[in-house]
Amino acid sequence: MGSQSYGGAKGGVVFVCPITGSMVLKLYTKMKEFPAILYQTLQQIESQGFVCREIMVDTYVVNLSEAVEEVAAMFKSRIIPISAGTPQELAYAERAVRTIADRSRAMLLGAPHLPNSMWGLSDLHSLYVHDVLPQRDRGNKSPYELRHMKKPNIDHLFIKVFGCPCQFAPIDGAEHKRASKTEWGYYVGMQWPMCLVYQKENHKVLSVSRKKIVCHEGVYANFDPTHTNIPKASILEIDPRPDDPEDEPRVEGVHSIKVLREAKMNESMNEPLPPHPRKEVIFDLSHQPVNQGEKLYEMDSYLDEDSLLDKIKDSKAQTV
Numbered sequence: 001m002g003s004q005s006y007g008g009a010k011g012g013v014v015f016v017c018p019i020t021g022s023m024v025l026k027l028y029t030k031m032k033e034f035p036a037i038l039y040q041t042l043q044q045i046e047s048q049g050f051v052c053r054e055i056m057v058d059t060y061v062v063n064l065s066e067a068v069e070e071v072a073a074m075f076k077s078r079i080i081p082i083s084a085g086t087p088q089e090l091a092y093a094e095r096a097v098r099t100i101a102d103r104s105r106a107m108l109l110g111a112p113h114l115p116n117s118m119w120g121l122s123d124l125h126s127l128y129v130h131d132v133l134p135q136r137d138r139g140n141k142s143p144y145e146l147r148h149m150k151k152p153n154i155d156h157l158f159i160k161v162f163g164c165p166c167q168f169a170p171i172d173g174a175e176h177k178r179a180s181k182t183e184w185g186y187y188v189g190m191q192w193p194m195c196l197v198y199q200k201e202n203h204k205v206l207s208v209s210r211k212k213i214v215c216h217e218g219v220y221a222n223f224d225p226t227h228t229n230i231p232k233a234s235i236l237e238i239d240p241r242p243d244d245p246e247d248e249p250r251v252e253g254v255h256s257i258k259v260l261r262e263a264k265m266n267e268s269m270n271e272p273l274p275p276h277p278r279k280e281v282i283f284d285l286s287h288q289p290v291n292q293g294e295k296l297y298e299m300d301s302y303l304d305e306d307s308l309l310d311k312i313k314d315s316k317a318q319t320v
Contacts, residue, residue: 005120006205012123015041016096020146021135023096025127027120031060035067042075048147056080056090100126111163111186114198118163118188121196121205125162125189132159158195158210160187161217168197169212187215 004010009027013034016023024044026037038055045052055072057063059081072079082089103126108119132152134140144152160166167182174181185197185206194207 003116003119006117007120009120012120013037014093014096014100016092017143018092020143021138022143022147023100023127023130025100025124027124031062034062035065035071038068039071039074042071042077046075050147051075052077054078054080056082056093058082058087058090059084099130103129107162110161113200114163114186114188115203118198121188121198122162128157128190129159132157158190160215162188164215164217166195166197166213166215168195168206168208168214182214187213 005027007027008029010029011031012025012027014023014025024041026041028034028037042052052075055077057079062068064079064081068079087094100123104119104122107122107126108114108116111118131144132142132154134142138146142152164187166185166187168185169181170183183199185199187195188198188205189196191207193210195210195213197206197208197213198204199206
């Protein structure tokens with residue numbers, strides 16, 4: 001893996017179920033920990049109401065050691081080594097390693113504010129997300145659905161964007177009565193039933209209850225809450241222009257994304273943005289024509305009040 005992960009992990013062992021597509025990832029610091037990892041995995045499988053009778057492994061010495069055989073015998077499982085130099089016989093496991101690595105790499109690229117040592121937590125979170133994603137070769141059902149015979153509840157599982165800023169209530173509470181009741185951090189995965197939060201100030205990962213945390217997924221890529229003030233915006237009036245693709249929906253008091261993007265590209269965020277134009281509009285919510293004299297007119301949502309009155313006056317003059 002290159003560098004050590006948070007907690008000192010240097011690699012991981014992946015277990016895959018070829019029937020449901022479920023994956024189990026265990027991180028390790030040394031390969032001699034494999035017997036203990038195998039014991040934890042088989043215990044986790046039995047706690048979910050399943051059993052494992054055969055385990056196919058690589059032909060490494062640690063995978064075929066006496067300690068591993070003893071652990072497998074405790075759970076009435078059989079260790080089956082594959083042919084030497086033939087990884088194709090472990091196609092499910094090899095594909096799982098690639099899937100976890102690709103998704104984990106994408107999560108880290110989407111959270112450049114996190115240190116590189118978060119790759120271990122990113123791998124675990126990518127596997128957590130994989131558990132609820134539908135699989136085409138299994139009838140578009142997720143591994144979670146195949147195991148529990150019901151669709152996953154995303155809100156209950158508390159799946160959030162990896163690396164998004166969050167606010168949580170500290171264990172000791174506020175320092176004094178006037179102090180802030182929450183602290184800032186970054187969401188870095190789940191260790192059920194706890195959330196994992198990374199604090200950049202002390203480089204620690206904390207376990208926080210799901211009921212004491214709020215994740216800000218929609219804004220984590222726009223600003224850093226620990227160093228930048230939260231942008232203030234008030235929506236007063238909207239002037240939609242769906243017929244004109246060049247114009248964007250305008251919100252009074254809030255600059256459009258295009259304006260903000262251009263300002264950021266020009267590195268002129270310290271300068272005040274240009275004033276935003278405001279236009280009074282009349283909306284026809286019912287989309288019903290308005291009867292004026294003998295002629296029917298549909299109220300134009302993009303005309304201001306004066307233009308609309310002039311249009312009606314001209315119509316009356318023509319009818320007379």
